[in-house]
Amino acid sequence: MAEQLITYVDAIRQALLEEMRRDENVFCMGEDIGAFGGAFKITKGLLEEFGEDRVIDSPICENAIIGLAVGASLCGMRPVVEMQFADFVSNGFNQIVNNAATTYYRWRQPVPMVIRLPSGGGLSAGPWHSQNNEAWFFHVPGLKIVAPSTTADAHGLLKSAIRDNNPVLYFENKYLYRREKDALPPEDNIVEIGKARIAREGSDATVVTYASMVQRSLEAAELLEKEGLEIEVIDLRSLLPWDRQSVLASAKKTSRILMVHEATKTGGIGAEIAASIAEEAFEYLDAPLRRVCSHDTPVPYAPPLEEFFMPSTEKIADALRSLCSY
Numbered sequence: 001m002a003e004q005l006i007t008y009v010d011a012i013r014q015a016l017l018e019e020m021r022r023d024e025n026v027f028c029m030g031e032d033i034g035a036f037g038g039a040f041k042i043t044k045g046l047l048e049e050f051g052e053d054r055v056i057d058s059p060i061c062e063n064a065i066i067g068l069a070v071g072a073s074l075c076g077m078r079p080v081v082e083m084q085f086a087d088f089v090s091n092g093f094n095q096i097v098n099n100a101a102t103t104y105y106r107w108r109q110p111v112p113m114v115i116r117l118p119s120g121g122g123l124s125a126g127p128w129h130s131q132n133n134e135a136w137f138f139h140v141p142g143l144k145i146v147a148p149s150t151t152a153d154a155h156g157l158l159k160s161a162i163r164d165n166n167p168v169l170y171f172e173n174k175y176l177y178r179r180e181k182d183a184l185p186p187e188d189n190i191v192e193i194g195k196a197r198i199a200r201e202g203s204d205a206t207v208v209t210y211a212s213m214v215q216r217s218l219e220a221a222e223l224l225e226k227e228g229l230e231i232e233v234i235d236l237r238s239l240l241p242w243d244r245q246s247v248l249a250s251a252k253k254t255s256r257i258l259m260v261h262e263a264t265k266t267g268g269i270g271a272e273i274a275a276s277i278a279e280e281a282f283e284y285l286d287a288p289l290r291r292v293c294s295h296d297t298p299v300p301y302a303p304p305l306e307e308f309f310m311p312s313t314e315k316i317a318d319a320l321r322s323l324c325s326y
Helices: 008-022 046-050 062-074 086-100 103-107 151-163 213-225 244-254 269-284 303-309 313-324
Strands: 026-030 055-057 078-082 114-119 144-146 168-173 197-200 205-209 231-235 238-240 257-264 290-294
Touching: 008 026, 008 046, 008 151, 008 168, 026 062, 046 055, 062 078, 062 086, 086 114, 114 151, 144 151, 151 168, 197 213, 205 213, 205 244, 205 313, 213 231, 213 257, 213 313, 231 244, 244 257, 244 269, 257 269, 257 313, 269 290, 290 313
Parallel strands: 026 055, 026 078, 078 114, 114 168, 144 168, 205 231, 205 257, 257 290
Antiparallel strands: 144 238, 197 231
């Protein structure tokens, strides 16, 4: 019997179902997540199974939603909050960075909550609905950040995030929602937060990436294989903490590093990882570290401009060619 393939978006829904059935303290909260099923229909059907006490339609006020989630987590609940778009989380920034992130440090009181953040471009949704704002939170001790690129990881990382006793920001890439399909592991699928995945083995250069850029990087690696180059692709999966050991081991192995992310370049997560590699593995490098990222502008609305703005398979392949010929 053939394995049943499910989409990235359905894997998120499945993880919510499983965790809500497993633990009655898990509940969902957000704008239009009840009868409407959420902006992307991820919570469709949850209201019918779990009722209004565990699938809560909130006012359009992100600051209040996240604040309520912090309070509920302090009372022993495990809230999963949905931002309709990752862009809107800025309205709740204070609750995340000054309250959720610092509570355990101040009181030794766990804050087990998850904020789901539909992020990313490629859908011609314009600058208010396409941002990749993970770097805003990367600088904040006390938070965890994950960014799955595959169906199995979308499922397993959300389950891990819900079970974690820390506030976890779960960046789910909208472009992958219905494009990425795979079968889920038959057992309880738990993906460890903080552990990267070697998406492709290689020896000539390493791409360190995450979310939708994993697929673009794998496509670039396949192109370069025809040219005799073997490219290693590391899918970070977890951004905070990130898997320093795996990244440094690959840097020492291939001696060339390309950071790729959809978020804009300046101040991005790629810069911090590149700095860490330069500090801890500089003597192993045979070429300067390079980055392929989106341009430092708001996300364009027009499809041709958005395509120019974002990293592409061709841009990644060109950067790798240059890196390997250095």
